[in-house]
Amino acid sequence: MKEILTKNLNSSQTEAVLCTEGPLIIFAGAGTGKTRVITYRIAYLLSLGVAPQSVLAVTFTNKAASEMKKRISDLIPGTGANTWVSTFHSFCAHFLHAEASRISLNPDFLIYDFTDQKNVVKDCIRELNIDEKRFKLSTIADKISRAKDDLKSPSDMAAEAEYSGDFFGTTAAKIYGLYQKKLERANAVDFGDLIMLTVSALQQHSGLLEHYREKYKYIMVDEYQDTNHAQYIFIKLLAGKHRNICVVGDDDQSVYSWRGADINNILDFEKDYPNAKSVKLEQNYRSTPKILSTANQVVKHNNVRISKRLWTHNPDNGFVTVLKAVNETDEAIKIAELICPNAYGNKYKFSDFAVFYRTNAQSRTFEDAFREFRIPYTVVGTLRFYDRAEIKDIMAYLKLIHNPNDNVSFKRVINIPRRGIGKTSIETLEKFARFKNMSIWQSVPFAQKVGLTKGPVKALNSFTQFIKDFSALKNSGSVKLITEKVITDSGYLKELEVENTSESKIKIENIQELISAVDDFETRLSDKSLAGYLTQIALINDIDSPDESKGKVTLMTLHLAKGLEFDNVFICGLEEGLFPIGESAFNDKELEEERRLMYVGMTRARKRLYLCWSTERKVYGKTIWNMPSRFIAEAGFQDESAEMEQNRKQSFQNRLSQGFNRTIQNGGLGRGQNFRSFNEKPFKAEILHTNAQSYGYMPPGGEITKDERLDNPAGDLSPYKIGTAVSHPIFGRGQIIEKSGAGNDLKLVVLFETGQWKKLLARIANLTLI
DNA sequence: TTAGTTCCGCTTTTT
């Protein structure tokens, strides 16, 4: 086994793998083979005879967990599959189910997501007669979540606020208190509770703690820089006996402090475990030296970090460059031009490109431009499958069948489809329920007594009957059957069919997809119960969509980019106020987190990295002028941006004089389209996501071939086109990105592979087409 | 009760 390891690992990776006993911290820089080290380390442990059941590996995302599981069982077929690899939340959910009786918890608990949480908070704020304007839903819901991340109860929060004379905090604590009561009454827990309840169970029941400590002799934590206080304590408790704890992370990639992550957990690991061994993985296998040194240069500006320096043996064949645009549309067009099929002599697939931005709102401009340029793209992460209204509706029915006391779900579907049960009816009923300390469901029989009119009473009764009719199926029938019955018998599907709009058709499609996801769940998992399904869904917030990104350019926020890699990366909107965002530049802590986010983005690039900014940008419908982001200067581009300003001004003038025309001849739209029309929102978002094949443009497999090159604009007979790859006797290979003038006066702006930009007179530049 | 209209206020979002 040792030979296999050393053959496939470098020396520090090997060192980390072989160190199995005692606390170990692995500082794993971007692209240094972190997952490889974790999986090999587990494989090595098993090869030493450690029982797979006594190894616990914890991650943050389901994606990371399943990836790790797969790689372990690839490495060790058979026993490898028995190691316990899961997310923090999923582990705790299992724990709470298993130990429910010991800690007087009803094991049928539901898991509330953030939307559910906000709904409960809303109820609390109204019930307590608190000014909704001053105490915003999401702010309070967030504050409650952060409190749980810090293992703070409502009274802890109240005491703290009291002490510091914080009125807002005092009120928030009141809301938190009521919120918690409501959750208990509905037999629901939120994400924060999963961890917090587990921690307190372990703290209060020494028998339990002893048992789990003994069980998990080896513990590994991935992305340790993202752990919050509760998770930190949880791990500390579990590892308290054998102390074989190995954490892996990169403080430079800590970008979730706003979600409670505490970077000090990783920075202080060696203080917490004084005899800890520390290994730094610094050899990068992903990026070119130029990209790495630039990223290093940027992150070096942070004060709070563990010093490290990434290096690589990779060939130096890429570049980092700055792209300056005149406005956000121009930014998108310039990027589209670089991506469009002419780019780089057909060397790349669309899926080799990624566009990162700080805020989701920025994606729209790119969607418009890419559509115009016939560039297939996929926007990652905007609206997740299980967050769609129609899916949440169906899920609410299922939750209600499982647990009728779930007020959030009750209120969600009581009038969907419309049953004539309005706001006032529900409010009266809810008030009564609250007074009697019962759920809305339990108060339905008293509807008439409370003064509801005939119609609503009748509708309420038939609704509760409808839910009750599932009671037999609930325990014995398949979840798929229940789901199908809900969809049809509730009239939900019917209403969508009658609506018959493009939106309703998509909703129906999504519902069908939900059914196949349920089917998938039933064939894959051993726990086929409704309860099992609901837990599963609460913790896994997306369905697998393997081919989603195939042959498409990826658009996403920088946060979502963590862990991924692409040959060509565009980081956009690099402007003060947008990235670093808002007021973060005035707060060292926040600024450093923004800078880490920049570092994360930069280190995603394998070969080419573009730092893009725009002098002018529309924000909330108003045009604003921004300074270039300090991160551009920190990356060492003070001079270039000045030089390029000249080029850009010139090129924008040219564009203006050409009336922004660009003709696409072999795409579906054969006519010249004016770029101004971008803002007119030509299609619905769903249509934007259709596979590019439907345009007759992308061949299967997503490879770009010569035949699909964009043609010349009509009437332009010059061989020099925007996007054409050329070679220069001195500057080497490059690509035309701007052109102006004609004939003897034809000027070209060429972006060379070295990253340099040059404006050349075509007649004397001696360029050759390649 | 619901449909239509106006008004507000906007980072990031692993679970």
Added chain:
DNA sequence: GCGGAACTAA
């Protein structure tokens, strides 16, 4: 400039 929530009219 857009979406959600709150208000208003029927």
